[in-house]
Amino acid sequence: MVTIDISYAQRMQGLSGSAIRELFAFSAKPGVISFAGGNPGSFALPDEQVAQIASDLLRRDGKAILQYGQTEGYPPLRQSLPGYIRQTFGADVQEDQVLITTGSMQGLDLLLKALVNPGDAVLTESPAFLGALQAMNSYQANIVPVRSDDSGIDIAHLEEMMRRHSPKLLYIIPTFQNPTGCSLALDRRQQVAELAAKYRVVVAEDDPYHSLRYKGKHLPAIKAFDREGWVVLLGSFSKVVSPGLRVGFMAGDAHLLRRCGVCKQCTDVHTANLNQGIVDAYLRGGLLDPHISRICGQYAGLMDTMLQQLALTPRIRHFTRPEGGLFIFVHLEEGLQADQLFRSAVERGVAFVPGEHFYPEGGHHNTLRLNFSNADQAAILRGMEILSDCIKHMG
Amino acid sequence: MVTIDISYAQRMQGLSGSAIRELFAFSAKPGVISFAGGNPGSFALPDEQVAQIASDLLRRDGKAILQYGQTEGYPPLRQSLPGYIRQTFGADVQEDQVLITTGSMQGLDLLLKALVNPGDAVLTESPAFLGALQAMNSYQANIVPVRSDDSGIDIAHLEEMMRRHSPKLLYIIPTFQNPTGCSLALDRRQQVAELAAKYRVVVAEDDPYHSLRYKGKHLPAIKAFDREGWVVLLGSFSKVVSPGLRVGFMAGDAHLLRRCGVCKQCTDVHTANLNQGIVDAYLRGGLLDPHISRICGQYAGLMDTMLQQLALTPRIRHFTRPEGGLFIFVHLEEGLQADQLFRSAVERGVAFVPGEHFYPEGGHHNTLRLNFSNADQAAILRGMEILSDCIKHMG
Numbered sequence: 133m134v135t136i137d138i139s140y141a142q143r144m145q146g147l148s149g150s151a152i153r154e155l156f157a158f159s160a161k162p163g164v165i166s167f168a169g170g171n172p173g174s175f176a177l178p179d180e181q182v183a184q185i186a187s188d189l190l191r192r193d194g195k196a197i198l199q200y201g202q203t204e205g206y207p208p209l210r211q212s213l214p215g216y217i218r219q220t221f222g223a224d225v226q227e228d229q230v231l232i233t234t235g236s237m238q239g240l241d242l243l244l245k246a247l248v249n250p251g252d253a254v255l256t257e258s259p260a261f262l263g264a265l266q267a268m269n270s271y272q273a274n275i276v277p278v279r280s281d282d283s284g285i286d287i288a289h290l291e292e293m294m295r296r297h298s299p300k301l302l303y304i305i306p307t308f309q310n311p312t313g314c315s316l317a318l319d320r321r322q323q324v325a326e327l328a329a330k331y332r333v334v335v336a337e338d339d340p341y342h343s344l345r346y347k348g349k350h351l352p353a354i355k356a357f358d359r360e361g362w363v364v365l366l367g368s369f370s371k372v373v374s375p376g377l378r379v380g381f382m383a384g385d386a387h388l389l390r391r392c393g394v395c396k397q398c399t400d401v402h403t404a405n406l407n408q409g410i411v412d413a414y415l416r417g418g419l420l421d422p423h424i425s426r427i428c429g430q431y432a433g434l435m436d437t438m439l440q441q442l443a444l445t446p447r448i449r450h451f452t453r454p455e456g457g458l459f460i461f462v463h464l465e466e467g468l469q470a471d472q473l474f475r476s477a478v479e480r481g482v483a484f485v486p487g488e489h490f491y492p493e494g495g496h497h498n499t500l501r502l503n504f505s506n507a508d509q510a511a512i513l514r515g516m517e518i519l520s521d522c523i524k525h526m527g
Numbered sequence: 528m529v530t531i532d533i534s535y536a537q538r539m540q541g542l543s544g545s546a547i548r549e550l551f552a553f554s555a556k557p558g559v560i561s562f563a564g565g566n567p568g569s570f571a572l573p574d575e576q577v578a579q580i581a582s583d584l585l586r587r588d589g590k591a592i593l594q595y596g597q598t599e600g601y602p603p604l605r606q607s608l609p610g611y612i613r614q615t616f617g618a619d620v621q622e623d624q625v626l627i628t629t630g631s632m633q634g635l636d637l638l639l640k641a642l643v644n645p646g647d648a649v650l651t652e653s654p655a656f657l658g659a660l661q662a663m664n665s666y667q668a669n670i671v672p673v674r675s676d677d678s679g680i681d682i683a684h685l686e687e688m689m690r691r692h693s694p695k696l697l698y699i700i701p702t703f704q705n706p707t708g709c710s711l712a713l714d715r716r717q718q719v720a721e722l723a724a725k726y727r728v729v730v731a732e733d734d735p736y737h738s739l740r741y742k743g744k745h746l747p748a749i750k751a752f753d754r755e756g757w758v759v760l761l762g763s764f765s766k767v768v769s770p771g772l773r774v775g776f777m778a779g780d781a782h783l784l785r786r787c788g789v790c791k792q793c794t795d796v797h798t799a800n801l802n803q804g805i806v807d808a809y810l811r812g813g814l815l816d817p818h819i820s821r822i823c824g825q826y827a828g829l830m831d832t833m834l835q836q837l838a839l840t841p842r843i844r845h846f847t848r849p850e851g852g853l854f855i856f857v858h859l860e861e862g863l864q865a866d867q868l869f870r871s872a873v874e875r876g877v878a879f880v881p882g883e884h885f886y887p888e889g890g891h892h893n894t895l896r897l898n899f900s901n902a903d904q905a906a907i908l909r910g911m912e913i914l915s916d917c918i919k920h921m922g
Contacts, residue, residue, distance in 0.1 A: 136756045138729065138783055139695070141644050147789050171595050179589025186801070187582035194574025198769035200566050234629055234773075234795040241794045245665070249536050267793040270640070300534070334533065361531045374593035376800040378629075388533055394542050398662040399636045399794065400629040404802050405771040406581070 143250075146269035155474075159483035165515035167502040168483040170310060170458050173434075176427040176505070177374055185413045186406065197405045203397050205232030205381070206408035212415040217383050220343060221365060222352030231389045231396070234403045236340055236368035236380035240264055241399075242392040243301060243336050243364060243382075244271040253297035255333070257285050259461070259490030259499070261310045264303050264338070273301075277492045282452060284309070284316030287323045294331040301334050306354055308341035308457020311490045311501035315455065318351055325357035333362065334388070340368035340380075343424050345456035346432035361385035369411050371458070372424055377407040428456075434504040434512060435460070441516035442502075447523050449498070458505045461487065464498040468526055471497065476522045482515045538645075541664035550869075554878035560910035562897040563878040565705065565853050568829075571822040571900070572769055580808045581801065592800045598792050600627030600776070601803035607810040612778050615738060616760060617747030626784045626791070629798045631735055631763035631775035635659055636794075637787040638696060638731050638759060638777075639666040648692035650728070652680050654856070654885030654894070656705045659698050659733070668696075672887045677847060679704070679711030682718045689726040696729050701749055703736040703852020706885045706896040710850065713746055720752035728757065729783070735763035735775075738819050740851035741827035756780035764806050766853070767819055772802040823851075829899040829907060830855070836911035837897075842918050844893070853900045856882065859893040863921055866892065871917045877910045 159168035190197055204210060213230045217223055233239045248254060250272035256264065258277030268275050276297050279286040285304060293299070304324065306316040316324070328335045337354045355365040364384030369377065382389055396402070414420045438460060442451045450463040464470060470486040477484065487499025504512060554563035585592060592601075599605060608625045612618055628634045643649060645667035651659065653672030663670050671692050674681040680699060688694070699719065701711040711719070723730045732749045750760040759779030764772065777784055791797070809815045833855060837846045845858040859865060865881040872879065882894025899907060 135782070136780055137727070138642070138780075140786060141640065141642050141647075143644075144641060144786060144789075147793075169595075174590050174594070177590050177593040179585050179593055182593060183582045183585035183589060186585060187578045190574050190578035190581060194578060195569050195572050196771075198572040198574055198577060198771045199569070200564075200765075200770045234799075237793065238795045245536065246539060247533070247536050249538075252536075263793060263796070270790060270793050332532070370595075375595045376591075376593045378795060378797070378799040385531055385533075387530070391535060391539060394539075395665065398542075398632065398658060398665050400633045400773060401658070402773070404629075404773040404799055406802065407799050 143270055143272050146272065147266060155483070155485065158478060164481050164483055165507055165511045166483045167504065167507065167515060168485050169506055170503055171506045172371060172375065173430065173505050175430060178423060181419065182374065182410055185410050189406070189409045189413060193409065197409055201402040201405040203393050203402045205230065205403065206405045206412065209408045209412040212412055213381055213383070216415050217365070217367070221339065222356035223358070223365060223383065225383045228386045229383055229389060231382045231393055232403050232408055233380045233382055233396070234400055235370060235378045236338055236366040237263055237267065238396070239364070239366035239380055239382040240267050240303065240336055240338065242395050243334065244268065244273065245395045246388065246391045247300045247334060248273050253299035255290070255293055255297070255299045255302040256492060257304055257309065258492055259311050259487060259496070260303070260492060261305060261338070262489060265492055268303070275492045280312070280314070282314045284314060284320050285324065287320055287327070290324070291327055294327055294333055299333050301336055302328065303336045303338065304354070305338045307339050307351065308344060308454055308459070311459050311485070311487065312461040313452045313454030313457050313459045315351065316354070321351065321354045322357045324354050325363055328358070328362040329360045335363040336366055337363055338366040340371050341457040343372050344428060344431060344458065346428055346435060348455040355383065364388065372420065373411060373414055377410060379403060379407050379411045431505055434507070434509065437509055437512045438502060438504045438516060441513065441520070445516065445520045445523060447526070458503050460502045460504065462500045462502060464500070464523065466498060469497050470500040473500070473522055473526060476525070477519055480518045480522065482518045538665055538667050541667065542661060550878070550880065553873060559876050559878055560902055560906045561878045562899065562902065562910060563880050564901055565898055566901045567766060567770065568822070568825065568900050570825060573818060576814065577769065577805055580805050584801065584804045584808060588804065592804055596797040596800040598788050598797045600625065600798065601800045601807065604803045604807040604810070607807055608776055608778070611810050612760070612762070616734065617751035618753070618760060618778065620778045623781045624778055624784060626777045626788055627798050627803055628775045628777055628791070629795055630765060630773045631733055631761040632658055632662065634759070634761035634775055634777040635662050635698065635731055635733065637790050638729065639663065639668065640790045641783065641786045642695045642729060643668050648694035650685070650688055650692070650694045650697040651887060652699055652704065653887055654706050654882060654891070655698070655887060656700060656733070657884055660887055663698070670887045675707070675709070677709045679709060679715055680719065682715055682722070685719070686722055689722060689728055694728050696731055697723065698731045698733065699749070700733045702734050702746065703739060703849055703854070706854050706880070706882065707856040708847045708849030708852050708854045710746065711749070716746065716749045717752045719749050720758055723753070723757040724755045730758040731761055732758055733761040735766050736852040738767050739823060739826060739853065741823055741830060743850040750778065759783065767815060768806060768809055772805060774798060774802050774806045826900055829902070829904065832904055832907045833897060833899040833911065836908065836915070840911065840915045840918060842921070853898050855897045855899065857895045857897060859895070859918065861893060863893050863918070865895040868895070868917055868921060871920070872914055875913050875917065877913045
């Protein structure tokens with residue numbers, strides 16, 4: 133084989149992500165205490181339950197499960213989703229306002245595909261979920277960051293950016309945000325829905341961590357305040373059942389979802405039926421609530437341990453105090469460099485993600501994201517001790 | 528809910544496909560004899576075997592199966608694919624030259640995403656697979672049809688189009704093509720590989736029907752003649768195990784596949800592990816060959832029946848005589864309109880696809896595609912009798 137010299141599409145210029153890939157490759161090494169990823173803990177993955185469900189499902193409805201399915205989704209799951217969405221997110225949707233996706237990332241991809249021309253403005257919180265920023269880059273969007281604080285996106289700044297940029301889309305994670313762990317306050321949820329209608333901006337409300345609440349009161353989704361249909365709720369079963377199954381959904385305006393369905397038709401045709409059937413069994417069988425209660429109990433303990441250790445860690449200016457989710461976001465004292473900390477921590481077998489990667493506008497070199505869901509209590513104590521020691525000795 | 532007035536992306540203008548969607552919706556009605564789709568027969572879907580495999584797999588490797596997977600693919604399947612590809616397609620690839628996809632349609636989508644700017648030329652056989660044409664439209668490709676005959680794509684015309692249009696991509700189904708059922712002759716396979724290298728055109732070789740051969744000798748893939756790496760083989764387990772599982776693969780240049788992997792990362796992150804594990808069990812357990820032998824025996828009988836009936840049908844100028852696959856392509860006498868035939872056949876409960884939809888350049892109103900895999904012998908006899916009678920009475 134000689135190396136071939138292929139001329140790639142222009143959209144590929146904005147897509148690299150190799151720094152982060154290497155970082156995750158390192159943190160997956162055996163023996164490394166990883167606060168870097170966003171993986172569910174192993175205890176949270178219901179392998180025996182899914183084995184039983186998959187086997188029952190295939191013996192009962194196997195011919196339909198193994199045949200081509202509908203692009204819109206496996207009919208039983210489409211039927212059970214509206215009830216689940218009403219109960220969990222407080223939003224009223226009908227069956228034709230639901231499209232099943234191959235993970236919630238695909239929901240964002242389909243919205244970008246249906247809506248965004250190269251150069252179109254897309255608003256996002258800052259800091260924001262890395263994967264979403266990559267997806268926006270793949271459509272050559274003009275990514276416009278909007279300030280956020282510990283109560284979520286800054287409403288005044290959001291309105292200013294909507295007015296100034298006439299964006300096609302706002303991407304937002306309202307609950308236990310990635311990377312901050314913070315949640316959008318109740319009054320701001322209503323305001324986001326109102327601004328979307330006023331400025332005619334589609335909102336991609338990505339809410340995968342919604343049910344991972346360890347304290348405080350459940351909040352309705354932005355979608356619950358949506359009177360006209362500008363909000364599309366992107367849901368996922370990755371954090372409450374299994375990410376490896378790749379099942380998510382979009383809930384929103386039926387016409388917009390039909391257009392997204394046409395896009396899905398020529399990407400993966402439909403989401404695998406077996407995986408949809410497994411999720412449907414969780415919803416119909418009442419299996420989700422007890423499973424979520426169990427894993428939330430364990431995640432709560434891990435988060436508390438990490439928060440307690442952070443309170444004892446030197447040279448920290450601020451850290452978020454989430455009520456759920458998988459992440460805590462840390463601001464070191466000004467002038468300290470998280471990538472320098474990363475190098476010294478990695479040498480001692482601890483990984484995290486420097487926060488600068490999450491800011492579309494760059495900067496914020498003193499920030500870092502910590503994940504607590506994929507380590508046990510002992511690993512969190514040991515890892516935080518090492519981190520603390522590394523911070524103490526920073527130049 | 529009021530109707531919201533959303534401004535869609537330009538790429539959506541070329542995407543409708545609603546005529547075909549309605550056609551398939553009709554042909555799925557109970558009682559309709561459908562020669563329209565491309566679904567495997569119900570007997571070809573190994574539900575009990577997959578139930579056992581899924582259950583075993585989840586009990587053995589459930590924690591890894593349910594966790595996030597690698598974008599490149601579930602490691603056991605990536606390891607078993609090169610041997611399968613060598614044996615089935617005659618092409619030598621290494622593990623880093625394989626990327627698992629969510630069906631082979633995603634392989635084409637990723638190639639288009641990585642390579643094609645709006646307006647870039649993409650060559651395709653004519654007639655061509657409808658889903659592929661839709662995917663090309665979704666990237667605003669300039670679709671350039673290349674003539675084909677019963678031995679596949681016309682090599683002289685292909686070279687002329689490569690020279691004239693400097694295309695980014697050639698899309699081709701070399702074996703039991705959709706919609707014609709014809710296969711690319713051996714010498715032409717080598718010529719396509721040589722032209723790709725000469726004109727530096729990536730070839731998307733989509734070969735999902737390869738193993739569904741009922742007579743004649745297996746042919747090596749175009750990829751088997753690829754010395755430089757311009758050919759990407761798109762494989763699928765939809766026709767030999769199950770379309771509902773959505774597992775396919777790309778095999779080709781490692782650098783190109785890494786770029787496709789970056790694209791996949793921000794569409795569906797990775798293909799579901801469970802589904803990959805099930806396919807891997809077929810490969811490792813030697814389950815594929817006996818299963819394929821069994822279903823080929825049944826498909827062969829269905830195809831022969833349809834071919835025999837076609838020989839007795841009036842006013843047909845030509846029909847293809849495939850050695851495998853799922854489709855037969857029919858040219859009625861000049862002047863007869865397949866969409867008129869469609870309307871009268873549908874009234875009597877028989878569906879097929881008028882051939883004009885498969886021609887990017889339009890025309891060819893006297894052609895139709897017949898599928899024989901999703902009906903039994905009696906239905907084929909009855910359906911062909913009705914078709915024959917409808918043709919007899921055409922104006």
